[in-house]
Amino acid sequence: MDGLKKTPLYETHIKYGGKIIDFAGWALPVQFTSILEEHHLTRKGVTIFDVSDMGELDIRGPGSLEMLEKLLVNNISKGYPGRVIYSPMCNPEGGCVDDLMVCCLGPEHYMLVINAGNIEKDFNWVKGVAKPWPGVKITNESSATAEVAVQGPLSEAAVQTITKAPLADLKYYHLYRDVDVAGINTMFARTGYTGEDGFEIYCTPEEAPKLWDAIVEAGKPFGLQPAGLGCRDTLRFEASMPLWGQEMDDTHGPIEAGLRRFVYFKKPDFIGREALWKKHKEGTDVRLVGFEMVGRGIARTGYPILKDGEKVGCVTTGSYAPTLDKNLGMGFVKTALTELDTEFDVEIRGRGIRAKVVKMPFYKRGAEE
């Protein structure tokens, strides 16, 4: 694993028996015991993930809110200190530069949580957009910030044992700053990328190993185990949460990806508004659909989607879905083929295997009970 970037928790992962892989240039654990076990434990119990590879941009100073309203497609003005807002960040063509979380920290003070592979690109993009606002100071805090995610229905119970912060009062997509956890100053956001309840907890890189150990210790009575990137992907996939680079990219933006609800057209001006409005009103050539394999086979990222032997799309993510025990996929297909129950084929090793369009999200918390 030479030449790979290491998170502050690298040694911790080795200690806990993580199987380290190269994830977009980062040495991170794909699993500790088994992807399936960790997946199921996150749905039914609680797990902890290292997500320190994620990037953080600190935005502060007069004009910050106005700049963010220009930069992002969602409504940022509805934010208030303690609120978290998800938003795609679009280019003028209506494609997606990245998708991110806006953590509202104070008046004219925000933190953007961005995808690991896009840190430099985003930092430059945001600085470019912010030029007309000289009072706005943008700092790349990525290497000064560690992040762990505690996910699963027992998250609150497990973590409450080591903090006095009233976690039951922390609503979904809200955050607490300056939360003391086992003597460590952290920021706590009730967010996640698994489809379950949980927290994303930020601290300094130096204190991350101590935070991890403290949470693992506190979580023991609740069956908490560390989990890796493998199940992080199957969990977010079942919850049909998009992954930048697969369900969105420079040419496929929020309209193609079915994320219209995060585009706040009531704002008079933001980057991509015109193109997005046109896509919304006139429709797009392709749309993201969810599908279930009817024939035997597992669709994988990049496999062609065919109708009557002709290419009509491409798989963005496909996998065995452990909670649903089905082989499912997401992909961009011609808009005419996105109605529920429409059948098409996924080309797997040279053969077309039948699939049909199903509703997304595939999995919704609490829907099964």
Next chain:
Amino acid sequence: MYPKSFFYTKTHEYVKVEGKTGYIGLTHFAQDQLGDIVFAELPEVGRELKQGETFGVVESVKAVSDCYSPVSGKVIKVNQAVIDTPETLNKDPHGEGWMVAVEIADKGELGNLMTGDEYEAFPKEPH
């Protein structure tokens, strides 16, 4: 770990020889590297395999992997259990997790394979 009577490929398949029949599967190392196996595609009975030829595909949650036949021969049985419950490949790779049985065409080919002791010592690079 690796039965001494089996023969092994560098690509981590084994063949267990019983008379003219060879039971082919993945080694413990292969299944451990793959992780949870969730899908297996096996050849039809009657297919003629050549040594080194792809006879099937296994997929774990994250990876797709071809399986190469250790010997030439005609497929006489496929193990339905690994199709129905692919985790059998993880649980008992050298036993219940055999994948196909072939009528071995030429036992001389076994000389191209590793013995249990040789495979045990064979450097196994994680992939």
